[in-house]
Amino acid sequence: MSEIRSNVEKRRFRGVIVITGLSLFSLLYFGFLSPGKAKTTFGFVLNNEWVLIKEWIIASATGSKIFSGISLVASLLAILAYRKRIQVIVPVGVASFGILMSFITWAASGKFIPLTGLLQGALLLAVPLIFGSMSGLICERSGVINIAIEGQLLASAFVSGVVASLTHKTVWGLIAAPIAGAAISFLLATFAIKFSVDQVILGFVLNVLVIGLTDFLYKKLLVPYQNTWNTAPTFNKIELPILSKIPILGPIFFSQSIVVYIMFAIVASITYALFKTKWGLRTRAIGEHPTAADTVGIDVNKLRFKNVMIAGLVAGVGGAYYTVGSVGAFGKEMTAGAGFIALAALIFGKWSPIGAVFAALLFGFADNLQSTLTIIGVSIPSEFMLMVPYIATIIAVTGLVGRVRAPAADGIPYLRGGSH
Amino acid sequence: MSLELRGITKTFGSFTANDAINLRVETGQIHAILGENGAGKSTLMNIVYGLLKADSGEILVDEKAVNITEPSDALSAGIGMVHQHFMLIPVFTVAENIVLGHEKSGKFGALDIETARLAIKEVSKDFGFEVNPDAIVETLPVGIQQKVEIIRALIYEAKVLILDEPTAVLTPQETDELLKTMRELKAKGTSIIFITHKLREVREVADQITIIRRGKVVGAVSPQTSEGELASLMVGRAVDLAPEKVKHEIGSPILVAKDLTVRNTLGAAVVNKVNFHVSAGEVLAVAGVQGNGQSELARALINLEDHIEGSILLDDKEISGASIYDSLHAGIAFIPESRELDGLVGSFSIAENLILDLHDQAPYANGIMLSAGVVMAEAEKRAKEFDIRAQSVSDAVSTLSGGNKQKVVIARELSRPVKVLVASQPTRGLDVGSIEFVHERILAERDAGRGVILFSTELDEVMALADRIAVMYRGEILDIVDSNVTREELGLLMAGVAAKKASA
Amino acid sequence: MRNSLVKFGQAIKLPGLSFGLAFTLTGLIIAFSDAKVLSKIGSPLTFIKSAVATAGNAYLALFQGSIFDINLTKGHNFFQGFYPLSETIVISTPLILTGLSVALAFKSGLFNIGAQGQFIFGAIGASYVGFHFHLPIVIHVIAAALAGMVLAAIWGGAVGLLKAKTGAHEVILTIMMNYIAGYFILWTLKTSQFLRPGRIDPIAPEVNQSARLPLLAGANLRIHAGIFIALAAAVFVWWLLTKTTIGYKFRSVGANSAASKTAGISVPFVLTATMAICGALAGLGGAVQVLGSEHALNADIAGSFGFDAITVALLGRAQPLGTVFAALLFGALHAGGRTMQSSTGVPLDIVLVTQALIVLFIAAPTFVRFVFRLKKINSSAGLTSKGWNG
Amino acid sequence: SQAAKIKLCLALDTGGVDDRSFNEGAWKGAQASTVSTAEYLPATSSADFAPNIKKFVDKGCDLIVGVGFAISAEIVKSAKANPKIKYAVVDDAGQDCDANWNCKNVPNVKGLTFQTDEAAFMAGYLAAGMSKTGKVATYGGAPYPTVTIFMDGYARGVAYYNKQKGKNVQVLGWDPANPKSGTFVGNFSDQAKALTISKGFEQQGADVILPVGGSLGAPYAAESEKSKKSLTIWVDSDGYGLLTAGKSILLTTVVKEIGASIKSVAKDVASKKFTGDKYVGTLKNKGVSIAEYHDLSARVPGSLKTEVRTIRGAIIAGTLKVN
Numbered sequence A: 001m002s003e004i005r006s007n008v009e010k011r012r013f014r015g016v017i018v019i020t021g022l023s024l025f026s027l028l029y030f031g032f033l034s035p036g037k038a039k040t041t042f043g044f045v046l047n048n049e050w051v052l053i054k055e056w057i058i059a060s061a062t063g064s065k066i067f068s069g070i071s072l073v074a075s076l077l078a079i080l081a082y083r084k085r086i087q088v089i090v091p092v093g094v095a096s097f098g099i100l101m102s103f104i105t106w107a108a109s110g111k112f113i114p115l116t117g118l119l120q121g122a123l124l125l126a127v128p129l130i131f132g133s134m135s136g137l138i139c140e141r142s143g144v145i146n147i148a149i150e151g152q153l154l155a156s157a158f159v160s161g162v163v164a165s166l167t168h169k170t171v172w173g174l175i176a177a178p179i180a181g182a183a184i185s186f187l188l189a190t191f192a193i194k195f196s197v198d199q200v201i202l203g204f205v206l207n208v209l210v211i212g213l214t215d216f217l218y219k220k221l222l223v224p225y226q227n228t229w230n231t232a233p234t235f236n237k238i239e240l241p242i243l244s245k246i247p248i249l250g251p252i253f254f255s256q257s258i259v260v261y262i263m264f265a266i267v268a269s270i271t272y273a274l275f276k277t278k279w280g281l282r283t284r285a286i287g288e289h290p291t292a293a294d295t296v297g298i299d300v301n302k303l304r305f306k307n308v309m310i311a312g313l314v315a316g317v318g319g320a321y322y323t324v325g326s327v328g329a330f331g332k333e334m335t336a337g338a339g340f341i342a343l344a345a346l347i348f349g350k351w352s353p354i355g356a357v358f359a360a361l362l363f364g365f366a367d368n369l370q371s372t373l374t375i376i377g378v379s380i381p382s383e384f385m386l387m388v389p390y391i392a393t394i395i396a397v398t399g400l401v402g403r404v405r406a407p408a409a410d411g412i413p414y415l416r417g418g419s420h
Numbered sequence B: 001m002s003l004e005l006r007g008i009t010k011t012f013g014s015f016t017a018n019d020a021i022n023l024r025v026e027t028g029q030i031h032a033i034l035g036e037n038g039a040g041k042s043t044l045m046n047i048v049y050g051l052l053k054a055d056s057g058e059i060l061v062d063e064k065a066v067n068i069t070e071p072s073d074a075l076s077a078g079i080g081m082v083h084q085h086f087m088l089i090p091v092f093t094v095a096e097n098i099v100l101g102h103e104k105s106g107k108f109g110a111l112d113i114e115t116a117r118l119a120i121k122e123v124s125k126d127f128g129f130e131v132n133p134d135a136i137v138e139t140l141p142v143g144i145q146q147k148v149e150i151i152r153a154l155i156y157e158a159k160v161l162i163l164d165e166p167t168a169v170l171t172p173q174e175t176d177e178l179l180k181t182m183r184e185l186k187a188k189g190t191s192i193i194f195i196t197h198k199l200r201e202v203r204e205v206a207d208q209i210t211i212i213r214r215g216k217v218v219g220a221v222s223p224q225t226s227e228g229e230l231a232s233l234m235v236g237r238a239v240d241l242a243p244e245k246v247k248h249e250i251g252s253p254i255l256v257a258k259d260l261t262v263r264n265t266l267g268a269a270v271v272n273k274v275n276f277h278v279s280a281g282e283v284l285a286v287a288g289v290q291g292n293g294q295s296e297l298a299r300a301l302i303n304l305e306d307h308i309e310g311s312i313l314l315d316d317k318e319i320s321g322a323s324i325y326d327s328l329h330a331g332i333a334f335i336p337e338s339r340e341l342d343g344l345v346g347s348f349s350i351a352e353n354l355i356l357d358l359h360d361q362a363p364y365a366n367g368i369m370l371s372a373g374v375v376m377a378e379a380e381k382r383a384k385e386f387d388i389r390a391q392s393v394s395d396a397v398s399t400l401s402g403g404n405k406q407k408v409v410i411a412r413e414l415s416r417p418v419k420v421l422v423a424s425q426p427t428r429g430l431d432v433g434s435i436e437f438v439h440e441r442i443l444a445e446r447d448a449g450r451g452v453i454l455f456s457t458e459l460d461e462v463m464a465l466a467d468r469i470a471v472m473y474r475g476e477i478l479d480i481v482d483s484n485v486t487r488e489e490l491g492l493l494m495a496g497v498a499a500k501k502a503s504a
Numbered sequence C: 001m002r003n004s005l006v007k008f009g010q011a012i013k014l015p016g017l018s019f020g021l022a023f024t025l026t027g028l029i030i031a032f033s034d035a036k037v038l039s040k041i042g043s044p045l046t047f048i049k050s051a052v053a054t055a056g057n058a059y060l061a062l063f064q065g066s067i068f069d070i071n072l073t074k075g076h077n078f079f080q081g082f083y084p085l086s087e088t089i090v091i092s093t094p095l096i097l098t099g100l101s102v103a104l105a106f107k108s109g110l111f112n113i114g115a116q117g118q119f120i121f122g123a124i125g126a127s128y129v130g131f132h133f134h135l136p137i138v139i140h141v142i143a144a145a146l147a148g149m150v151l152a153a154i155w156g157g158a159v160g161l162l163k164a165k166t167g168a169h170e171v172i173l174t175i176m177m178n179y180i181a182g183y184f185i186l187w188t189l190k191t192s193q194f195l196r197p198g199r200i201d202p203i204a205p206e207v208n209q210s211a212r213l214p215l216l217a218g219a220n221l222r223i224h225a226g227i228f229i230a231l232a233a234a235v236f237v238w239w240l241l242t243k244t245t246i247g248y249k250f251r252s253v254g255a256n257s258a259a260s261k262t263a264g265i266s267v268p269f270v271l272t273a274t275m276a277i278c279g280a281l282a283g284l285g286g287a288v289q290v291l292g293s294e295h296a297l298n299a300d301i302a303g304s305f306g307f308d309a310i311t312v313a314l315l316g317r318a319q320p321l322g323t324v325f326a327a328l329l330f331g332a333l334h335a336g337g338r339t340m341q342s343s344t345g346v347p348l349d350i351v352l353v354t355q356a357l358i359v360l361f362i363a364a365p366t367f368v369r370f371v372f373r374l375k376k377i378n379s380s381a382g383l384t385s386k387g388w389n390g
Numbered sequence D: 001s002q003a004a005k006i007k008l009c010l011a012l013d014t015g016g017v018d019d020r021s022f023n024e025g026a027w028k029g030a031q032a033s034t035v036s037t038a039e040y041l042p043a044t045s046s047a048d049f050a051p052n053i054k055k056f057v058d059k060g061c062d063l064i065v066g067v068g069f070a071i072s073a074e075i076v077k078s079a080k081a082n083p084k085i086k087y088a089v090v091d092d093a094g095q096d097c098d099a100n101w102n103c104k105n106v107p108n109v110k111g112l113t114f115q116t117d118e119a120a121f122m123a124g125y126l127a128a129g130m131s132k133t134g135k136v137a138t139y140g141g142a143p144y145p146t147v148t149i150f151m152d153g154y155a156r157g158v159a160y161y162n163k164q165k166g167k168n169v170q171v172l173g174w175d176p177a178n179p180k181s182g183t184f185v186g187n188f189s190d191q192a193k194a195l196t197i198s199k200g201f202e203q204q205g206a207d208v209i210l211p212v213g214g215s216l217g218a219p220y221a222a223e224s225e226k227s228k229k230s231l232t233i234w235v236d237s238d239g240y241g242l243l244t245a246g247k248s249i250l251l252t253t254v255v256k257e258i259g260a261s262i263k264s265v266a267k268d269v270a271s272k273k274f275t276g277d278k279y280v281g282t283l284k285n286k287g288v289s290i291a292e293y294h295d296l297s298a299r300v301p302g303s304l305k306t307e308v309r310t311i312r313g314a315i316i317a318g319t320l321k322v323n
C-alpha cells in the first residue's frame, strides 16, 4: 500500500517497529546470548494473603525466551493491527510488558524479585505525585495554570506535621493539611483571578515563598523545639478485611494507610466528576472557552476560584502523606521536587486524570524497579541507575506521547468583554 | 414577546460604540439591523445579552423594564443569542454544548445528557436539521455548528432570538433554509433580531429594518427599500460594490496542481486528488463552503500542510515537498485565511511585520545584522503605497483595525518578486472601504500578468473577481466553471450538486 | 526638567511601593518569629519598639552584608569596606548568566527550567579543560569557557531538538534533564579523570592558574572578571535579540509561531538554536563559577543558580538589562542574608521569602494599587509568559 | 583556670544545620563545648564557603571549623592568610597541596577524619550474627565517600563473620569489590523513597538494615517497629536519643564522634594546646564506636557480644585490618 500516513500514524508506526525490534533484541540477548543456567525467582506473597501464591522459579534464559516470545507475537499482532488500521494499543501494551518482564528475568538471574512488593513500592512512590497532579488537573482544567503544586505539597506537609505534633493526633494533621494547601491556593486564586497576575510567575513565586517560609520556620521553631513541634505520629496501616487478603492485589491496594485510600477515592471521584457531572462539564467548559461558558450563564471566575481552592485541598492531603501518612516528622524541603514531577505527570498524561495517574505510576515504577535492581545487585553505576526514572519519562514523552494540547484557555485570565 | 431598548449608550474609553440607541422589536417580528463593520451592532446585542454593561439606557421586555447584567439574566428573560463568533466548546459534543449551563443531574450527580439528546433530535426533526448529538463540535462544518447554536436557543425556548451575522458562513442553500426556519419561528411567535451585511436576505425576510452608523440609529425603513438605498444609508455615501474588471489576454499556465492530496493529522484526505491550473493574468477562484478543504488546499500550495501528495508545478518547477521558505521564495505570495493567527505577529511593529519573510535578505539584512534604517525606510514606503493608516510604522500591528492589518499582510506578500498570488479569504471581516482596496489590488496583480488563486466563501466576491471558478466540495473539485455562471448554479455546486455544465 | 522628574517619580512609584511592601512583610515575619520580641507582647509600646528594632537590625545587617560595611575598613583601607559589594557581584555573576538563559528562552516562547542542568555541564567542561590542559594564559580561559559552553549548548540544544522533532514539552524535558545532570556530575566526579590523585572525595582538581579569571580588586576581594563576561553576555543577548536576523526569528517565533512558520521561518531551527544558546549561556555561568571563584568542581557547584534564574528572569521581565538588575538584587539579598544570619541570627532562608514577595508584587501592579488605594498610575504591564500551548 | 571563652565558628556544608547528619552533629558538639561561644553559617552552594569563612575571620573567631571535605580547600586558603587563627576541618586532612598533589600539613589547621569503617565493621559482624535469614542490607543517601565508608566497613564485617563462622550471610545494597554500584536514595531528604527502599530490602529477606544518610532511616525505623520485619542500625550519633519511634528495633549505632572531636579541638585552643596534627577518629581513641544495644540488649546473645568486643580489641591492637 502506497497510501501516505499521517503524523500520528507515522509515530504509531515508528512505535510498532521499535517494539518489534526490542522484542527481537530481548529474545536474542536476554533469551539466547546470556550464558548461565541461573534461575530467577518471582515472589508474589507480601503478607499473609489467602492464597499464598507459590514462588515461581524459572531458568532465566527460558523465562526471557518465553516473555520475549510473547512480546514478539504481540508485536506481530500490532503490525497486523496497524496495517488494518485498528487500535494497536493493546498488543503494544502486551509487547512492552513482555519486553520488560524479559529484561527483569534476565537482570534478576540468580536472584529473587518480589513482584508484589515491586508494585506496592511503585504505588507508594507515586502517591504524592498523584495527589499533586490531581491538584494541577483541577486547576488547569478550569484554565488556571498551577505550577505551585510543590508549594502546596510542602506547605501542607509542614502544617500537618506541626499540627499532628502539637495535638499528638494524626487525624488533626490530616485535617489541617488540606487547609494549608487551600491557603496556598487562595493566594494562587486571588492573584491569578482577581489581579490577573501571570500564572507561571505566580506559581513559581509561591513555591519560593513556601520553601523560604517553611525553611525559616523549621529553623526557628521545629529544630529548637523539636520535641513539641516536630514529632508527628503516623497513621497505622489499615488492612481492609477480606480485600487485603486477595493475593497480589490485596497488599498493593487494600493494605495501606488511610491517606492512600483517600487518594483512591479522590482519583475516582475526580475522574467521575470531571466527565459525568455538572461540575465537571462546567469546569471543562471554562478551561476551554470561558466566553462561551459565560454566555450560558456560568460565572467563570467564581468557578475558577472555587476549583483552585478544591485543588489546594487535594494537594493538601498529598502533603499530609509526607508527614502523618508515611514519614512522621517534617523535614526541610522534604517534598524534594515532587510537585514538579507531578506537573510533568499531568502534562505527560495529557491533562486527563487517568493519564496523569498512569504517568505518575510509570515514574514510581521506574524508580522502584531501579532501586530493586540495585538491591539485588547490578553492575551499572549507581548514579546511572538513579537516572532511570527520569530517562524513562523522557523516552515515554518523546517516543509515545508527543505533542500535547493543554486546555485551550489554560493560563489566560478571563475578563469579560476584555481585550481577548 | 416584545423587546424595547431605550437610550442605550456604551463607550469604550473615549470611543462611543452605541450612542443613545432606541429600538423596538414587536412580538413575532423579524427585525433586521444593518450597519458597517464596527457600527456597533454586536456591541448593542452583547448589551442586550448581558455580556456588556451599558453606560446608560434601559431594556424593556413586554413593556416591563428588566435588569440584565449577566447572560443568565437574559436567558431567564427569554432572550437567546447566536453569536457572531460561535460560543461553543470545540472539544465538547453537541449534546454537551447544549446541556452546558442548563444541566440536570440524576443519581450521584450524574449529568443527564439523554434528555438533551432527545430534545436535539426532536428539534432537528421539527426544523429539518441533520445534527448528530454525539458529534464533537470541532469536527463539524461551520454551518452545522451554527445550527447547534440555533438548536440551543430553540430548546431553551427563547422568545427573542438574536442572530448576529448568521449567514456569513453559509451556502446559499443553507441560507435559504435558515430564512425558512426564521419564518417558521416567527409563525410560532418568536421575535428575531437579525444582523447581516447581505441586503438581499434582509429584504427577503425582515419585517422592519433599523440602520446603525457609527453607533447611532440613522434610519428605520421597510423591507421594500431598494438595495442601493440601504447601502448608502449604511455607509453614508453612494457605494459602487462591483469592481471594474477589464478583459485581457490570459497567458500560459503558471501554476499547475496534479493529483494533489492533503491529509489531516488523522490521515484522512481533506483534499482529495485535485487537479487545476492557473495562468498568468488570470484569477482562479476556489469557491466552496468553509470546511470543504479550501483552507487546506491554500496552505498546501506553499507546503504549509504536513501531509501532501501529488505535484505542484510553479513555472514547470516542482515545489511540492519544498520548505515553506523555498515555496514562498520561488514566487508565491500567500495571504493566509486568518491574519491574526497566521498572517501577523501582533506584538511586532508594522515595520517588523513587513519583513517577516525577507528579514534575512538584503537589503534588510547585512550578514546576520538587521539593517534597522533600511527596514524603517522601506516600511514607510510600503505604508504609503498600500495606504496603511497608522500613527507610525513603529506601532504594534495589534493596534490596527482589521482592514489595515490586512493591508500590512498584502504589502508584505506583494513586495517579493511574485508569480502567483494565493489569497485565502482576503476580505473576511473587512469593511467596505478595505474590501474595495483589496479587490483592486487583486485585479491589479492579475492585470500585471500574475496568476491569482482566490479562495473565498463569498459568492459575490468570487463572481466579481474570477475569470474561472473551481468549486470544492468534500475535498474534491467538483467542477471548474466559467465566470458567467449564475449564482444559483454556483450555489448548487457549492452544496455538492454536481451540475456538470455542457461547456466543461 | 520638573516634568521629567514627575514622570520619573510616577515611573518608579509602583516598583518602589512593591519593594516597600515586600520588605515590610518580611520585617513582620522576622519580628514576629523572634522570641525576644514576642516576650514583650504584654506592653504594646515596647513590643512595637523591639519589633522595629529587630527588623531594623536585620535590614542593617542585610545592607552591610551586601553593599558596604564601615566595620570592615578598620585597620584596612577604605576600599575594604566594599567587600560586601564584591560578594554581591560574585554571586550575581552566575545568576546573570543563568537568568539570561531563562530570559532568552522566554523571548522565544520557551520555558527553560533547565538552566540548572546546563550550568552543571558548563562547569564540568570548564573544569576539565581547566585542570587537564596546560595552555597559555588567556587562551586557557577561553578554551575552558568554550568547552563548558559547548557541552551545555549540546545539552540544552537537545531539548529544542527533541521538542521540534517529537513535540515533547520542554518543561517536562528540562525538569527531567536537571535530575539527570545532577546525577551525572556525581558520577563524573568519581571517574579517574576527575578524581584528585590519591583521593576519593568527589572534588575535581583545581583549575590551573592560567585558566582562572583574574581578580579585579586584589587578592582580598573575590570580585573577578566574570562580571564583565556576564555583562558582555547581557549585551550580547540584547544585541542578538534586537539587532540580528537570528534574534528577529527568535522573537517572531516567540510571539507568534504560526505566523512565523507561515512566513517561512523554520520553527524547528529556532527551537533548537534558542535552546542551544540558552544552554551556552547557562553553561557559561557554570564555567565562570569554576574559573572565577570556585576553581574546583564539586557536586554542589550549581547550588540553586539554575532555579533562582527563573525568578531572576521573571523579575527582569525577560529583558537583558532587567535580568542584570534582578540578578544583582538577588545577589545582594543572598550576600546580605549571610551577614544577617551571622550577626542577627535571622535564618538566611528569609531571603527567599523577600525575593518571592518582590517578584509577586512587581508582577501584580493591580494588587499594589489595590493595597495603596491608588487610582491609576502608569505601569507597564507585567511580564506575561505563555501557557503550555506556547 | 577559668579563661575567657573562645569564639568557635562553624562554616557548614550544604544541607543545613539540621541535616541530622554531620552538620548537625558538628553544631551540637560546638554548642556543648563549655569553653566556647558557638555560631554557624549555612551554605546553599559551594560558592558560600569562602565568604562564610571570611565572615568569621572578620568577626574575630578563634577557631573556625569547616564542616565537610568540600570546604577543606577554602579553609586551608584562609588559614594560610591568617596564621594566628586556628582552623579545623571535618572529614578531611586539611592539607595544603600543590599542583603535583604533594601535600603538606598547615600548622594552624587540624584535619578531623574518622575511620568510620572500624566501627561499621563491628556493626557488620553484629548484624551478621543477629540475622536469622542470612541476609543483611545497607544503603546510602548519595554515593559520597563519607557515606560509602560506612557501607564498606559493614560489608567487610559481615564477610569476616562468614569467614569466622563458615557461614554465608549476604550483604545487599553494597559490595566493596564493586564500589561503583550500590543502592542509594539519590539525596538526603527523600524519606519516603528511603522507606520504599528499606521495604525492598525486607522483601529480599534482609532482617538487619543500615541506612547511611542522616534522618533518611527514621520512617523506616518507625515502620519496622510495627512490622517487626527487621532490625535497624543508626549512624553518626546514638539513634536511641534521636528516634521518636523505632527504638525497640534499634540494634546499635555506628557512632562518629564529630561533635566530641570539635569539642576537644575547642578545648585545645582554649588551653593553648592546639596543634595542626591530623586527628583520626578510631576505635582506639573513641573517635568512632558502636553504641549500646539498648532495648535489644537481651536479644543479642552473650557470645556474640563477646565476639564483637574481641573484634574491637583486635582492631585497636592492629591485628585485625578492616580494609
Ligand SMILES: Nc1ncnc2c1ncn2[C@@H]1O[C@H](COP(=O)(O)OP(=O)(O)OP(=O)(O)O)[C@@H](O)[C@H]1O
Residues within 6 Å of the ligand: A417, A418, A419, B012, B015, B017, B035, B036, B037, B038, B039, B040, B041, B042, B043, B044, B084, B429
Ligand atoms: N471591548 C472593546 N473595547 C474597545 N472597543 C471596542 C470593544 N468592543 C468593540 N469595540 C469597538 O466598538 C465598535 C463597535 O464594534 P461592534 O463589534 O459592535 O461592531 P459591529 O457593528 O458588530 O461590526 P461587525 O460588522 O464587524 O460585526 C468597533 O469600532 C470596535 O472597535
Ligand SMILES: Nc1ncnc2c1ncn2[C@@H]1O[C@H](COP(=O)(O)OP(=O)(O)OP(=O)(O)O)[C@@H](O)[C@H]1O
Residues within 6 Å of the ligand: A417, A418, A419, A420, B037, B038, B398, B399, B400, B401, B402, B403, B428, B429, B430, B431
Ligand atoms: N478590546 C479592545 N480594546 C481596545 N481596542 C479595541 C478592542 N477591540 C477592538 N478594538 C479596536 O477597535 C478597532 C476595530 O476593531 P474590530 O475588531 O471591530 O476590527 P474589524 O475591523 O472588525 O476587524 P477584525 O474583526 O477583522 O479584526 C481597532 O482599532 C481595534 O484596535
Ligand SMILES: [Mg+2]
Residues within 6 Å of the ligand: B041, B042, B043, B084, B164
Ligand atoms: Mg459584529
Ligand SMILES: [Mg+2]
Residues within 6 Å of the ligand: B037, B038, B429
Ligand atoms: Mg469585526
